[in-house]
Amino acid sequence: MELARTVAIYGSTGSIGTQALDVIRSERHRLQPTVLVASDSVELLASQAMEFKPDAVGIVNSKKARELRSLVDSSIEIAVGDEIFDLVDRAEVVLNGVVGFAGLRVTLAAVSKHRVLALANKESLIAAGEIVNLALSESTAQILPVDSEHSAIFQCLEGRNWVPAETRLILTASGGPFLSSTSDELDNANLEMALNHPTWSMGPKITVDSSTLVNKGLEVIEAHFLFDVDYSAIEVVIHPQSIVHSMVEFSDGSTIAQLSKPDMRLAISRALLYPDRAQAPYGAMGWPTETKLEFFRPDLRNFPALGLAIDAGILGGGAPCWFNAANEVVVSHFLLGEFSWRTISNLLGISMERYDGSKPTSIEEVYYLDESARRVTEAVVRGFV
Numbered sequence: 001m002e003l004a005r006t007v008a009i010y011g012s013t014g015s016i017g018t019q020a021l022d023v024i025r026s027e028r029h030r031l032q033p034t035v036l037v038a039s040d041s042v043e044l045l046a047s048q049a050m051e052f053k054p055d056a057v058g059i060v061n062s063k064k065a066r067e068l069r070s071l072v073d074s075s076i077e078i079a080v081g082d083e084i085f086d087l088v089d090r091a092e093v094v095l096n097g098v099v100g101f102a103g104l105r106v107t108l109a110a111v112s113k114h115r116v117l118a119l120a121n122k123e124s125l126i127a128a129g130e131i132v133n134l135a136l137s138e139s140t141a142q143i144l145p146v147d148s149e150h151s152a153i154f155q156c157l158e159g160r161n162w163v164p165a166e167t168r169l170i171l172t173a174s175g176g177p178f179l180s181s182t183s184d185e186l187d188n189a190n191l192e193m194a195l196n197h198p199t200w201s202m203g204p205k206i207t208v209d210s211s212t213l214v215n216k217g218l219e220v221i222e223a224h225f226l227f228d229v230d231y232s233a234i235e236v237v238i239h240p241q242s243i244v245h246s247m248v249e250f251s252d253g254s255t256i257a258q259l260s261k262p263d264m265r266l267a268i269s270r271a272l273l274y275p276d277r278a279q280a281p282y283g284a285m286g287w288p289t290e291t292k293l294e295f296f297r298p299d300l301r302n303f304p305a306l307g308l309a310i311d312a313g314i315l316g317g318g319a320p321c322w323f324n325a326a327n328e329v330v331v332s333h334f335l336l337g338e339f340s341w342r343t344i345s346n347l348l349g350i351s352m353e354r355y356d357g358s359k360p361t362s363i364e365e366v367y368y369l370d371e372s373a374r375r376v377t378e379a380v381v382r383g384f385v
Contacts, residue, residue, distance in 0.1 A: 004028070007272060008035035008091035010058075010084070010106045013044040015203040016097030016120045016146065016268065021048060023269045026280045031272055035087045037079075039098075040064050046071035058084035085109040093272055095146070096121040099205055100328050101370055104128055108363065111141040118271035120146035122222040126313075127321040128366045129225035143226065144271040149219050150226055151267035152245035152258035157227070164228045166251035171219055172239040173298065174199050176211040178341075179240055186302055189341035191334060199242040199262045208331050212344050213298060217309020218327075221320050224313060231314050236306065238296040243285070261285060305345040308352055317359035318369045319352075325373035326351035333381050347384060351377040 007024070011017045017038075024031045037058035038045040049057050049072045058079040059068050065080045072078070079087055085105055088094050094110040095118040096103050103121030110117040112135065119125075125132055136143065145151050149171045157167075177196045178186060194211040195204060202210070209215035216236050223234055245267075247257040260266055260283030269278035285291070300307045305327075312323035330347045333339065339347075354376050360366045 004032040006034045006091040008094045010037045011097030012036040013038040013041035020268050035090045042068050088113045111135045114140040117143045125225040126221045126324045146271050148267045149246040155258045156248040156256045168233045168249040170247040173216040174242045175238045213303040213306035217306045221313035322355045322373040325370045326377040329377040
């Protein structure tokens with residue numbers, strides 16, 4: 001009997017992590033979580049450890065270490081702070097479900113240890129795509145995308161002979177909660193409205209990013225680095241039904257798409273079990289179906305942040321890193337209710353005007369640029385608030 005594949009889940013208490021554990025519950029004979037890591041959600045992490053009995057658990061917040069130790073079995077090893085990155089050695093597959101720039105170190109640790117990296121943390125490639133790809137070229141590691149759009153593209157390309165320079169990628173976007181909103185209505189959009197996503201269940205930060213379409217702009221940058229396709233050949237289309245998760249158009253005009261009902265467990269299971277597939281029918285359409293499929297061009301006047309993100313990707317160098325950091329800062333303040341939804345894109349535009357044009361060539365320079373962008377953007381926000 002084949003042994004279960006071992007999995008380390010970074011961000012196990014977040015949206016991606018909890019859904020990954022749901023997948024594992026259905027695949028216990030094929031998947032075994034040997035490492036669970038969280039930022040500071042001690043009680044949920046301890047509950048997960050009690051259920052799945054990993055070899056080790058990790059907690060980023062060192063102040064929570066003693067509490068965690070009191071809640072988990074003494075046989076389970078505990079890693080604290082930077083020790084968590086050493087735990088990538090304990091699994092064959094590393095799922096990076098960490099939210100934001102903080103996930104970059106997990107990505108680099110997994111690549112350096114030649115692990116299969118199930119990547120849900122798009123910010124790793126946005127902030128340091130060239131550096132991560134260089135590290136990949138010197139490693140036997142493999143990146144399997146977990147974002148539904150990039151998982152869809154991966155599945156459309158899988159097993160096919162294709163040339164990046166002759167291929168177009170079409171990323172779909174639901175349009176978020178404000179798809180049908182008028183300009184006047186968007187002037188009055190607030191936090192509660194932004195968090196009311198019509199089709200996906202996600203964490204608050206990514207839900208806000210979806211409402212501004214920043215998330216889609218970041219996904220364009222991620223797709224560029226994942227599939228080596230030029231920005232001019234990556235397009236975003238609005239697809240309110242969230243059934244077609246992305247498409248690939250080949251040189252002969254053929255378009256191949258991946259369709260399923262919106263369920264992140266499908267993309268997660270694809271990465272954790274690759275090249276096999278899950279036994280549970282996540283996202284099954286239940287054919288025949290009367291589902292209507294609609295596609296529109298995004299409205300960049302009402303959603304200017306999408307254009308700002310794509311422009312940062314095209315500019316290259318440190319611009320994507322700066323934009324990502326600025327967005328994390330601005331969204332963190334928006335989640336505190338400090339300003340209206342419209343203000344997000346306004347503040348991002350001001351911050352990008354202050355990008356210094358630097359091009360990081362090392363991971364240390366990436367961290368320095370990220371810190372600089374956050375400091376500048378905090379000042380921009382303070383000046384507004």
